[in-house]
Amino acid sequence: MSELEKLHEAVIEGDWKAAAAATEAAIAAGVAPLLIVTGCLVPAMDEVGRRFECEEYFVPEMLLSARAMKASMAIVRPLLVATGAQPIGRVVIGTVKGDLHDIGKNLVASMLEGGGFEVIDLGADVAPERFIEAAASKNANLVALSALLTVTMTSMKTTIDAFQTAGLRDKVKIMVGGAPVTQQYADSIGADGYGESAGAAVALARKLVAA
Amino acid sequence: MRETSVSSRDRLRTALEHREPDRIPLDFGSTAVTGVHVSCVAALRRYYGLSPGPVKVHEPYQMLGLVEDDLRAAMGLDVTGVFPRKTMFGSSATDWKEWNFRGLDVLVPTDFRIKTEPNGDILIYPEGDETAAPSGRMPMGSAFFDTIVRQPPVDDEKLDPADNLEEFSPISAEDLDHIERSVRAVAASGYGVAASFGGTAFGDIALVPAPFLKNPKGIRDVTEWYISTRTRRGYIHSIFERQCQIGIENLARIHARIGDAVDCVFLCGTDFGTQTSSFCSVATFRELWFPYYKRVNDWVHANTAWKCFKHSCGSVERFFESFIEAGFDIINPVQCSAAGMEPGDLKRKYGSRLVFWGGGVDTQKTLPFGTPGEVREEVLRRCEIFAPGGGFVFNSIHNLQAGTPVENIVAMLDAVHQFNGVSHV
Numbered sequence: 001m002s003e004l005e006k007l008h009e010a011v012i013e014g015d016w017k018a019a020a021a022a023t024e025a026a027i028a029a030g031v032a033p034l035l036i037v038t039g040c041l042v043p044a045m046d047e048v049g050r051r052f053e054c055e056e057y058f059v060p061e062m063l064l065s066a067r068a069m070k071a072s073m074a075i076v077r078p079l080l081v082a083t084g085a086q087p088i089g090r091v092v093i094g095t096v097k098g099d100l101h102d103i104g105k106n107l108v109a110s111m112l113e114g115g116g117f118e119v120i121d122l123g124a125d126v127a128p129e130r131f132i133e134a135a136a137s138k139n140a141n142l143v144a145l146s147a148l149l150t151v152t153m154t155s156m157k158t159t160i161d162a163f164q165t166a167g168l169r170d171k172v173k174i175m176v177g178g179a180p181v182t183q184q185y186a187d188s189i190g191a192d193g194y195g196e197s198a199g200a201a202v203a204l205a206r207k208l209v210a211a
Numbered sequence: 212m213r214e215t216s217v218s219s220r221d222r223l224r225t226a227l228e229h230r231e232p233d234r235i236p237l238d239f240g241s242t243a244v245t246g247v248h249v250s251c252v253a254a255l256r257r258y259y260g261l262s263p264g265p266v267k268v269h270e271p272y273q274m275l276g277l278v279e280d281d282l283r284a285a286m287g288l289d290v291t292g293v294f295p296r297k298t299m300f301g302s303s304a305t306d307w308k309e310w311n312f313r314g315l316d317v318l319v320p321t322d323f324r325i326k327t328e329p330n331g332d333i334l335i336y337p338e339g340d341e342t343a344a345p346s347g348r349m350p351m352g353s354a355f356f357d358t359i360v361r362q363p364p365v366d367d368e369k370l371d372p373a374d375n376l377e378e379f380s381p382i383s384a385e386d387l388d389h390i391e392r393s394v395r396a397v398a399a400s401g402y403g404v405a406a407s408f409g410g411t412a413f414g415d416i417a418l419v420p421a422p423f424l425k426n427p428k429g430i431r432d433v434t435e436w437y438i439s440t441r442t443r444r445g446y447i448h449s450i451f452e453r454q455c456q457i458g459i460e461n462l463a464r465i466h467a468r469i470g471d472a473v474d475c476v477f478l479c480g481t482d483f484g485t486q487t488s489s490f491c492s493v494a495t496f497r498e499l500w501f502p503y504y505k506r507v508n509d510w511v512h513a514n515t516a517w518k519c520f521k522h523s524c525g526s527v528e529r530f531f532e533s534f535i536e537a538g539f540d541i542i543n544p545v546q547c548s549a550a551g552m553e554p555g556d557l558k559r560k561y562g563s564r565l566v567f568w569g570g571g572v573d574t575q576k577t578l579p580f581g582t583p584g585e586v587r588e589e590v591l592r593r594c595e596i597f598a599p600g601g602g603f604v605f606n607s608i609h610n611l612q613a614g615t616p617v618e619n620i621v622a623m624l625d626a627v628h629q630f631n632g633v634s635h636v
Contacts, residue, residue: 014441058491060441063434098352103433125332125350150579151354151614179486180575197487 003029004040007072011044011114012051014064016071023072033079037116041069041076045114049199059103062198066110073113087118089209092134092172093144094126096155101148104178107198108144115202117142128155128162135163135172141209144201145191147178156181157189164190173208177201219289223403223474227518227540227566229602234631235594237605237624238568240278241292241405242477243270244522244543245569246610248354249317252276254617259285265316267307271323271335272299272347272356272422273610274312283402286624287633290604291397293406293473296389298323300347300356301338301423305389313354334359337425346422354613358420362432372449374429378421379410379454382461387468394469405520406473408465411458411507413451413500414440415481440491440499447499455503459510466515475518475541478507484525487550493529501537508538520568524609526550528557535564544609545570547593554596567597568604572623578607579615583622590626598630 001009003026010018026036048065051057057065091112095105102124113119120138122130135143143163147153156176163169175193176186186194193208195201217225217233225232238245240252247255252266259282267277283291298304302322310319322339331351337343347356390408397404412418419436421427430436430446439447462476481500483490491499508519521539523530526549534542545567547554554570570593572578577589597603605627611620628634 052488055488055492058489058495059485060437060491063438064441067438098350100348100350100353100357103437106434149353149355150575150612152352155352182576 004031004036007036007040008044011041011065011068011072012047014061014068016064016068019068020071020075023075027075027079033076033083034085036072036076037080041072041114042116045069045111046202048114049111049202053197053199059107062107062110066107066114069110069114088116089142089205090118090120090138090140091142091144091205092120092122092131092138092140093146094122094131095124095146095148096152096159097125097127098155099147099149099152100124101178102146104148104198105144105146108146108177108195108201111198111202112144112205115206117205128159131159132162132166132168136168141172142205143172143174144205145174145176147176147181150180153178153180153185156191160190173211175201175204175208218401220401220403220474222289223604226601226604227474229563229566229600231599231601234633235598235603235605235627236289236403237287237627238290238403238405239286239288239606239611240275240283241290241403242407242520242522243273243275243294244477244480244609245405245606246270246273246275247278248611248613248615249274249276249312250315250354250613251611251615251617251620252278252282253315253317255286255620256282258617258621261285265309265318267318268310268312268320268323269294269304270298271319272417274355274613275610276317280400287628289403290405291400291402293390293393293397293404295407295409296386297423299417299422300335301425337423340425343425346420346424356422358417358422360420360432361427362420362430362435363428365430365432365435367443370429370443370446372429372446372453375450376453376457377424377428378418379457381457382410382464387464390465391468394472398472403475404473405475405477406517407477408462410454410461411478412481413454413479413503414447415479417480437490440495444499451500451503455506458507462507462510463514466517471516473517475520476511477520477522478511478539479504479520480522482522482524483530484523484527484546484549486525486548488526489529490525493533496530497533501533504534504537504539512538518566524549526552528552531557531561531565535561539565541566541568541604543568544606546608548573548575548608554593558596558599562597562600562602566602566604569606569608570597571605571627572607574608574610574612574615578619578623579612581619583618586619586622587626590623591630594627594630 007022173192177195306321307318324339333349334345335347337346518540520541
């Protein structure tokens with residue numbers, strides 16, 4: 001089994017120690033950092049997403065695979081930066097103002113990172129101006145907003161409106177998700193897309209950056 | 212218009228026995244999962260012309276307001292609650308003080324100790340101890356507290372299940388006295404009684420971070436806990452095993468004091484569902500949770516007349532056969548908005564074996580954002596589906612949330628009363 005195959009398996013099995021070891025071994029063997037991402041981590045996380053969608057995997061398994069993928073990325077990322085390799089998109093992600101729930105947001109962030117995106121995770125309870133500042137300073141082309149509560153869902157609209165006011169609405173695509181959010185709500189607040197699950201969010205993000 | 216002499220308690224008991232009562236019994240406020248946000252309680256009191264005095268926040272975590280007898284009567288409710296002595300933040304909810312909650316005068320437990328940060332966020336302290344690290348935060352723009360996770364570094368070599376058992380101990384004399392007093396206070400009311408004693412939830416993710424403890428040890432981070440259900444099963448089993456023993460012993464002590472004076476016991480609020488899926492497979496549920504639920508429920512059924520109340524949000528239809536086999540009698544909140552939770556299917560497949568305590572109206576969309584007409588239509592449709600043959604207690608899908616228009620809450624209540632054939636209660 002090659003080091004990349006071992007890494008692929010480690011991510012799917014959610015073994016972060018094995019993932020880190022396989023990554024180190026692959027680099028030592030001369031595998032290009034970009035190939036580790038595109039040829040291994042991305043398809044591995046796609047497979048994790050597929051298993052989640054068809055309910056072979058559940059939240060604990062997703063969290064474990066995300067942890068393994070991050071262990072690998074922590075080693076690969078500095079090397080990628082050094083080579084000047086570009087991600088397929090830059091996403092600023094966060095749970096909107098007033099909302100501290102972040103499990104769903106963290107899963108989406110991990111799936112996006114594993115899907116080849118550069119992810120700037122602002123955490124939870126993020127004010128509109130912080131989304132705007134991060135999107136502008138990081139030159140992001142995608143913003144992902146999460147909310148769990150009906151009382152904080154309205155902060156999604158406030159955030160989208162703030163991008164409009166700041167003159168940045170045309171610079172980014174904005175996607176939304178979270179338990180109470182629907183496609184209808186996303187449309188009503190002027191979002192560019194709605195993801196029903198972490199897997200759907202990756203497919204949506206790919207579509208939005210390709211548009 | 213149809214009036215009857217049936218008491219609320221008899222009405223509830225009939226419904227719990229899967230016989231059709233004279234009317235659908237209604238519950239708002241009897242538990243922390245069928246409750247009403249304090250702002251909604253205040254609005255309802257104004258709407259019904261009741262004394263506007265500050266409402267008691269009996270559960271600060273979700274900012275639930277106490278539904279007093281006068282409001283219960285005005286809303287036409289049938290169930291009252293017996294609550295634990297201490298709140299989610301570990302302070303006693305027995306003595307009260309005034310607090311202005313972002314413009315609304317309320318009463319909070321005397322040991323409710325907070326600090327407002329410069330950005331408007333409110334921090335709350337466990338056991339009212341301001342020298343401890345805060346255990347909850349209510350961000351500006353929210354109306355609820357959320358737990359601040361205080362997770363010591365996890366060293367698998369040193370993990371000891373006893374660290375996750377600090378909150379599970381033999382019930383104190385003070386708690387027993389409180390429960391007995393509370394039960395006596397409601398016993399003669401004529402209302403059905405739902406009791407919450409605590410201690411038998413097994414991994415309720417709201418309780419894992421232990422916002423009621425000053426220095427929680429063990430696994431307290433939400434992500435780490437979920438991961439542990441996969442990678443540290445032996446550790447989790449050890450916690451559940453001991454918790455189960457203590458929980459049953461405590462239920463025995465409680466029953467020795469109050470007998471069958473309560474109708475049902477809210478035993479478990481562990482959520483197994485998400486909006487579109489579940490947190491684990493049925494196989495995992497049966498391996499990790501089922502044995503403990505079954506032991507608790509078997510004890511209850513063998514020794515008391517209490518009905519066993521299980522709460523789980525989300526898409527959980529796949530677990531219903533296991534819930535039934537484990538001995539749960541009642542399922543709440545019946546989140547019909549989640550995947551695979553179509554009300555007609557649920558009633559047809561499980562209606563003779565599980566009481567649906569909830570499912571009356573959606574609180575993610577219809578109730579907070581719909582029109583009174585849309586609320587009314589949904590409520591009537593749900594009543595038509597769930598009411599036949601009993602086994603239905605009307606409640607919205609989870610607590611009435613902050614920001615819900617009072618007109619919609621009243622439209623919901625009026626629709627149930629219309630279905631019940633009563634113009635006013």
